[in-house]
Amino acid sequence: MTTVPFVTCDLLDDNPDKEIQTLIPSLDGKFFKSYGARKSFGGQIVTVKCFEDNSRVKELLATVGAGKVLVVDGGASMRCALMGDMIAESAVKHHWNGVIIYGCVRDVDALAELDLGVHALASIPQKSHRKGIGEVDIPLYFGSVGFNSGDYVYADNNGIVVSKEKLVDL
Template sequence: MSTVAFVTCDLLDDNPDKQLQVVTPSMDGKFFKSYGARKSFGGQVVTVKCFEDNSRVKELLATEGRGKVLVVDGGASMRCALMGDLIAESAVKNNWNGVIIYGCVRDVDAIAELDLGVHALAAIPQKSNRKGVGEVDIPLSFGGVNIQSGDYIYADNNGIVVAKEALVEL
């Protein structure tokens, strides 16, 4: 398992000259929780937008992801999970650093054992329907930030920070 390479609080303190964005908890109680064994993770962003269909999530995490974090805008749906243990295992096998889901995950006890950073809004046992719907590499906006493929993202138990350039070597 990887060791903690950074603390998001320190990234903000150490980079006052950079225009860093911080994902904010919303007033309606939506905030990210950590589900993976990696409590500190980051990397170059790959974006996907999908609503209650994890087809693109599964496809992307089955490709090489060294140095990358998949950021999924699931529209904050609380009706089904966009990632479970099998897809998370595929992410580990393909060297992804982490996955951030603006939505839900499932199989949380199994995911907690995997060497993968995972942040999501909640857990739910219901799986998504796969219809092949979703957009990849498009700009996303949630939690008061704008994120696009190629950005860098850093997450730990303090929160999530988005940058236009790498802040630490992971």
């Protein structure tokens, strides 16, 4: 199992002069949970926005992802999962560090065994419908944080932080 040598609390404490955003837990009950075997992960952000269609998620996680984290804005939908075990296995095979999904995942027992960081709002057994819809490399905003491709995200069980600068070597 690969672990990243950081704790998000320490990143904030050690970099008071840097502009770091912290994802704020929602008052409406939307909290991110960790589902992957990697409990801390980070890397350069690649963004995708899709609603109940994981076509772009599947496509991106089948490309080389060394040093990267896919951030998915699924519109907080609770009706279907945007990633399951097969897509997550592809992400591991292609060396992605992690995936953050503003939506749901499925196959959580299998995800817990994979060397991949996975944060999502919830789990649901229903798969998404693939229609080839979704936008890649666009600015995303959820949890009071802006996510832009090329910026850096760091996640652990304490939370999720975003920086325009690389804070640690991954």
